[in-house]
Amino acid sequence: MSEMSVMKALNLAMFEEMASDEKVICIGEDLGKQGGCWGTFTGLQDKFGINRVLEFPILEAGYTLFSVGAALGGYRPIVEYMFADFVTLGFEGIVDIAAKIHFNSGGVDSCPVTFVLPQGGGGKSGAHHSQSVEAWFANVPGLKIVAPTTPADIRAYYRAAIRDDDPTLFIYQRATMGLTGEVPDVLDEVPSLAKAGKVVKTGADLTIVAYHRALVNVMAAAAIVEEETGKTIEIIDPRVLIPFDKECVFDSVKKTGRLMVAHEAPERGGFGAQIVSWVVENCMNELEAAPVRVAGVNSIIPFGDLEKYLYPSVEDMKAGILKALI
């Protein structure tokens, strides 16, 4: 085990996958001497060369589509967008082309591209550099969405995303890039994207499903509420949103009878609404109270410190938990 940050875990996962499969390539901006905008590609081009770590001009639409062509040519591209917001320019390549490759080829060809999206708040960067995009893609059949939080999960599920044969969005949060944790020196087995839900904390009175910084804030809030109320709270990190590990959540809700979901993306049309729907459809008899959502405000993200008014804080999480426990 070694203690490392999310940033280091991202870098490690790419080193491991590029070493294990020579068809894995990296595509994005500033991937050369800069090592990527966030430093996550540090050392990769020195180690694997310019033909495996391709530094592109600023053309997200072009390199998204390029990656699909390279995948059809037998490669497994990792494609980074500097900010997840910039994926708007790559939307056609992901949603219209990559997601449909397998279907339109009659199940013959696959499109093993991993689209890497550093998203969300924390950078105080305002409206065009702080959005959370998972729900934009959750409505598109053919795509998978991987969204781990801890360094160990980032390392394992990044590798799983790269190995998956289907187009996969790997979404992590910039605000938690500095989050540290224990990471195994060797990953014995790269996990499947199926059944990825993880109970990170057991409890009896409420189930909370949360990911990214919302998960970090929920953990803090839950500890406070447990201390104050004597209730115990079960917290689930789904780690993968598509395919979603429903059973993991259902099993927990059937035990606790209550559900809260939390994420930073705006509440309206957010992925949390989907989780609530699944639970209501399948666990109605066990639910003792209406599920609660704690999510981003349905508004535009302002610049600087003002962003704190948009994203759910520890206090907001605490209020949500208390509401869910009523």
Place this chain on the structure above:
Amino acid sequence: MNFSNEELLEMYSDIVKSRVLGEKIVEYIYSGKIAGAIHPCLGQEAVSAGILTAFKKSDIKTFGTETHRAQTVMAHRVGWKPFIAELLGRTGGCNDGISGEYHIHDLKNGQLPAAGALGGTWAEISGFAWALKNDGKKRQIGFAPYGDGAISQGATYEAMNIAALFQLPVLFFIENNGIAMSTPVEKQSPLENLADRAAAFNMQGVTVDGDDPVAVAEAVLNGMELAANNEPNVVEVKTMRWEGHYVGDPQKYRDLSYKNDLDSICPVIRFEKRLKALGILDDETIKAVREAQTKEIVDGFDEGLVQNVATKEQVLDYSRVYSNNAGGEL
């Protein structure tokens, strides 16, 4: 570049095949046998014939898409019967009639996936061409065609930039038929020749007469050779669309007086005159070629029409959507 008499006659056969296919597509759409928006190639047959001639003559293998009016080239790639069956939405199609001719995809035959929103496949094909080059595959290139309308999309500029920057084996081909749906080319671009855009990326761009299959074939062959030497380039061919954007389009947006004398602008008749002057084509052969091509196409349609349409289970088959069991239910 010289073409033998046999090559010229095959070129003639291909231009007639394109004409007959266009006519049959119109006929079958009106009789309700073909569903969806299919864009017939009438008026633009020399383009398909020229491309096909180049593909057959060269030892360079191409991977690419086609413009939506170059169905004869699509059919050449994926096979006539699978093509027609896909066009008809029947199970003998290259994807069981489920993707449709518009989304035809058959990588083993060099057919890369097309895109509904135009512009993007130039970049997609550039990515495929990068893979060819990186794998050291000689004499294999990406063939990236679009019409005059699509190449106003930003993605085509990004693709040309990428291809030029990485020196990729890709030929960008512009089938300029003078009109994008209803908008004439002079309202789309300030350039007289769209191939001039290549200069912005330090690439060669040439413009030739797209109603002359020999000129098209020569330009494509030259472009393919350059591409095979990792010199991406642009070939533009200028032609004219006879039909509306879709079959049945009343075309209120343009002067239709050209329809009064189609023979004077017909690329098939023009090529017939040229081959007759060369002494390698006579009226008897013209009749025979037309009959043979009509038979092949009609037989293909007849064969396709008796095939089944895909079942609900085939369409909603999980394994068509995801490559492995980690996809979530449909």
